Amino acid sequence: MFYFITSREDLLTSAIELAQVKRMHIFDYLKVKSSIVTLQYNWAHYQVEKKLGVTDRVINLFQYFQQLPYHYDDDDQVLIDQLLKQPGFQVNGLVASRDGNQRIIAHLNGPRLYYVDYRDRFGFTDRRDFYDNGCLTYTEFFEDRSRVVTRQYYDGQGRPKIVYHYRGGEGNSPVLCLIQLFDQGNWWNFDDEAGLRAYFMDRLAGADSQAVFISDRSDYTMKEFTLMHEQLPRYQVFHSAFTEDGRPNSKLFAVYDPVKQALVDGQLTGLISATQQEAADARQRFATPASYGIPVTYIPDAVLQKKVPFDRRKPGQLIAVARLTNVKRLDHLINTVILLHKKHPDVNLKIYGYDDEWNNYATSHALKKLVQDKQASGYIHFCGYEHDLTTVYETAQLEVLTSSYEGFAMALLEAQGHGCPAVSYDINYGPAEIIKDQVSGRLLPAGDVHALYTVLDELLSHPATLKDYADHAQAVAAKYSFEHVAGRWQDFITAEASRGVQHLAAYAK
Incomplete structure (x- = not known):
């Protein structure tokens, strides 16, 4: 399967994510399996996937590990009542009070429950529980200066699954210092999100012997690719110019500085640009024969x-x-x-x-x-x-x-x-x-x-x-046209297979 990797899909969908959806239509036409992979938490996953027509075809990092039993069409009022109507509390709307002090406060996002604040007797928020389509998804715990110290994501049984740890930084800003993931019977430790993402992508690749990764967001994959252990074809798409002013020999955007070495080290297999001219410029700038010009969209x-x-x-x-x-x-x-x-x-x-x-x-x-x-x-x-x-x-x-x-x-x-x-x-x-x-x-x-x-x-x-x-x-x-762009993707698959790139031969016709 081909995996198209991005940060997340928003209701205000960017051109990159729209391009992924169109690419998926092309791969369907070519009878090549594909999925979209998102690496950030996304509250709008149900609405945006329905809007883009990719329901059940998006693999999100957090959903992959959490496996929450979402309730898409349910009214959250019963859940809200259960959370607010505690012994000794008086409920008024979305607030539960005790001894005249607000102690539990529910917040909505549209008609759905978004998060619930739990306050101590001094009025400080100690804990904030977040909900996603009727499910408790994660909790943030705060210290006395209102900085988050822990964010704890849950699985479908309410057990901690992913835990983010923070320490105080300059300007009262929390600094991420450790991520823990409980998976396959063990607790795994990562220094940053790149480590967690690399582990997740290794899990995807390890479960699919024909996996091919196409990255559409280099700021979410370049470091991650270097941390991965699984060997598979990995391609970077340039959705914009790779230099700061669009001239091929000018200063690279910082995120692309590692590209040439990643190609040499085998952490990156090739490059895909949206135009023939950029593909030619990238071929020369990054010294690789595996540079392809494939339009990011088509006209029906x-x-x-x-x-x-x-x-x-x-x-x-x-x-x-x-x-x-x-x-x-x-x-x-x-x-x-x-x-x-x-x-x-x-x-x-x-x-x-x-x-x-x-x-x-x-x-x-x-x-x-x-x-x-x-x-x-x-x-x-x-x-x-x-x-x-x-x-x-x-x-x-x-x-x-x-x-x-x-x-x-x-x-x-x-x-x-x-x-x-x-x-x-x-x-x-x-x-x-x-x-x-x-x-x-x-x-x-x-x-x-x-x-x-x-x-x-x-x-x-x-x-x-x-x-x-x-x-x-x-x-x-x-x-x-659709057929022309589909032909360009088939040409890419065939060319890479002829170069002896592992896994691509299975998709070449």
């Missing part, structure tokens, strides 16, 4: 065959599909649209993407303040995250991308697949392989704001050119 045939009349597209409607983070350089686009609005009063920009948490949402706050200060909120809109952008792509006149670098630029392909022309900086990686310049859109010098204004002004002034680009967009996107 039903989308490619659907014809969207150009008159359905709203004149002047521009869209950007990007999270609100500095690397997307949305300020370039916002300032350009503000200038365009003076000449094209019908221009309208809608930005779809969630706020990036980095530096306390600094980029998000700055972008929104820019729009407010320029009194542009009537025609520049922050629309947040949307799972299905079909209508957005089919009613916009242009998708615009202004990033510093990308790994693939999935939104450009999705726009083209829906017949929406695209304008993008010609950056590494993706735009030049997705857009056919002056056929389905335009490629601009990277970071050239003047060119951005000039081209957008030209296209808004000549809707016939936009219509011509729209008429060609789906034909250009057709090289990313």
Whole structure:
């Protein structure tokens, strides 16, 4: 089985996790078994797996060891009553009091019980029990300065299964110092989460003689791979550029520093990039023949065959599909649209993407303040995250991308697949392989704001050119059809099998 490894799946699903789901569909088509592996605790596992259509196909580290009997459709009121209605306590709503002091307090997450605080006679929280779909999942114990000292995860019988130990650090912050796991009749000890994850992945590999790991989150696997004992093929996917500025010979992102040595030591078997250009650059930078360019997504045939009349597209409607983070350089686009609005009063920009948490949402706050200060909120809109952008792509006149670098630029392909022309900086990686310049859109010098204004002004002034680009967009996107991308994955499997990589021969056709 192929295991696609990530941190976790969220309801606001990132492009990486969406790519994993699409890859799973391809492997189903190829009749190759696959599962998604998640390494973080995930409260939304039931909802997000149902939303993504991967129910019972995700292996989570904590669920693997805990084996809790979840109650997905149950009302937690009976459980809440059992916890609050203790002898000598008076219950009022979600609070149980004794001698006038609140001692047990239940907290909800939507309709479900989330956690319960237990306070001592001085009002300090000594213990906090967390619940997951009706099951007690773990407890946090606190010391007198409200720092967590122990987090204890339980199995289905309420017995401790995983125990995190903390000690006080600077600034009253707890520092993880030890993890214990009870498994196979023994208590195993790990200094950090990397050790626990490596043990978990060894358990998966040890139970599957044909296991192949594909890591989609290097910050959760690079160290872990070096700690593993089982021998199996392990590949790293580059979902973004591997250097800090997207140039192949620039400074590597720190998480990729160990890649070259890991390839030499056999802790990593090969690399997978989303574009042919990045695969070629990675092959040279990391000195490995096992570097493959495979698109991270595909356009379904039903989308490619659907014809969207150009008159359905709203004149002047521009869209950007990007999270609100500095690397997307949305300020370039916002300032350009503000200038365009003076000449094209019908221009309208809608930005779809969630706020990036980095530096306390600094980029998000700055972008929104820019729009407010320029009194542009009537025609520049922050629309947040949307799972299905079909209508957005089919009613916009242009998708615009202004990033510093990308790994693939999935939104450009999705726009083209829906017949929406695209304008993008010609950056590494993706735009030049997705857009056919002056056929389905335009490629601009990277970071050239003047060119951005000039081209957008030209296209808004000549809707016939936009219509011509729209008429060609789906034909250009057709090289990313489901069948084509599936063929690339089969080529990868066959090529690796021919290199003599263990386990891959079983999947080669």
